[in-house]
Amino acid sequence: MTTSRRALLAATAATLATPRIAPAQQAPGVTANEIRIGSTNALSGPASSYSVISRALTAVFKRQNDQGGIAGRQINFIVYDDGYQPPRTLEQTRRLVEQDRVAFLFNQLGTPTNSAIHRYVNQRKIPHLFLATGADKWANPKEYPWTIGWQPSYRTEAQIYAKHILEQKPDAKIALLYQNDDFGKDYVNGVRDVLGPRFDAMVKLASHEATDPTIDSQIVSLQSTGADALICGIIPRFAAQAIRRVHDIGWRPLMFMTNVSVSGAVVMQPAGPEKGIGLITSDYRKDQSDPAWANDPGMNEWRDFMRRYIPDGELGDNNYTYAYGVASTMLQVLRQCGNDFSRENVMRQATNIKPLDVATLLPGVKVQTQPNNYNVIRQMQLQRWDGRSWVRFGGVIEGANV
């Protein structure tokens, strides 16, 4: 027993001591028949409902591998659980980079979690691609050239709402209710982008903390300013409270709600569906429950993928249409890479995507990047609550150029 353990230890030590020198021309994480990609997601903990995204991404890569992979190489997608805790995200990301030696990182979940590795990946010059978060800070090519988001940022969304208000009521008085953190402040910045010097005169602000039990006081304050438009950058629990309270006090502003807080089951039903009639939000995805897409080729492509690769997946969960869109973008970048999967070239291709249609995105909404503009999706379409469902109206609107 002792000798065999000793032998094992010696063998292990010998293996570890052997320098693992990769050929100089070889890019990290890439061999003749494999491309290794790393990611983290909340596979456990409070945000674990997002874990289906990783599952769907893995399935899309599997389909690609079944069809021959990329440039003759199979994609090896490694996902670790961070439980939505930033320290664990850093730990797992270091594991991906330093032990697994992945070529690059793709679609890691969450704003606080990605913030924890933002500096690390940029110092090590590792492509940190198409993150699953809507914060605006990922579009900062000057200071963080190796990080890029994907979905329209909260700031772009706010720009679109402000543009719509100016179109409808050029002299509107705007009330803005936001959560006092990065998420909420993106809405303030977005409205400021559009209004510019008129911001201070036209907008009244009220913030709240995530720990506040209610936001009644803020709503009363905003109503008393005489505002006739209201933009809300708040999480679902407060969204339900706000919709109900604004209705109950008889305030009838042109009201906009962040698209993270418009779920029928989580926000509109608790608030009372009739109290939210006229509420406006926006989306960039095709809603799979919308009959307009029943025979849409793009959505049929997605349904076919779901049937073959995720047969037990919940078809109503829009994380799947999100994942399909972001994975399509990733595959496009890999195809553009040709045969050069070095980190420099992956980043170059990721920031040079010509306007691209994606199966699960609304018609007119394009995926595109330029080296000086990291906002991947810049357009959205408005939709209004009719008491039962969201109804799209108007054309696709693009955020401001800032």
Add this chain to the structure above:
Amino acid sequence: MEGLAHQIIAGIATGGIYAAVALALVMIYQATHHVNFAQGEMATLSTFIALSIIQAGVPYWLAFLATIIVSFVIGVVVERVLMRPVQNAPVLTHVGVFIGLLLIIGNGTGWIFGYTTKAFPSPFSSEQPLLGGLVSAHELGSTAVTLGVLVLVYLFFRHTSLGLAMRAAAYNPRSARLVGVRVGWMLALGWGLAAAIGAVAGMMVAPVVFLDPNMMLGILLYAFAGALLGGIDNPAGAVIGGFAVGVLENLAGAYVVGTELKLTVALAIIIGVLVVKPSGLFGRVVTSRV
């Protein structure tokens, strides 16, 4: 001026929430001389239990009663199983257990019932909003319930021998034991009652703020400020303190410090009371003869 009146009314409505939870905090303090940090999480768990019972088709008030009984049992079991072994341990050990309970119950609730926000039914409904929509029938009804619970607590502690025995067990366990009070069971009873009152508070709060596993996280802090302001050993004081914190917080947020510092107001109240008048506005000053 209209704005001021609206802020005050909205503050009273929110204060009703704090008052209900503050009352539960005072209850456990009366019975055990500790402040249970897991009080909010226990109340949230009870509220989820109530929602499950209601969704199973049981009428509201029957579910209300059933939840109170279940919560009472949970409270007693927690004391018997978890607190009993550390009964004579230092206060720091108790704090450790409370924080452990907070994490276990909070995450357990999320694990069992999920993290999505849910609507909770109210037994008090009104056709049209009252006072210009600032106060709902539910908020009036829940304030009445809080006051009702307050009266019951008062009568229980002042006018029943069981209440007297419980107070004795908390204030002076050794003497109480010498005169024949079963101190261990009195503590368990105190935990049960506190859990039951917490359940009532949870069921009254949930229709306003919506139910999720973190529902009580922010509320508990304000409730604690209210309980301290009124006097942590005085149920009536805690209720008044809860309402006062609701109004103060709104007025300070709207006119003095701005909404960004509303939470700070609650913390300032806690520290201010502890520094200036530790017994609170209505609390009894404890002096001990040496």
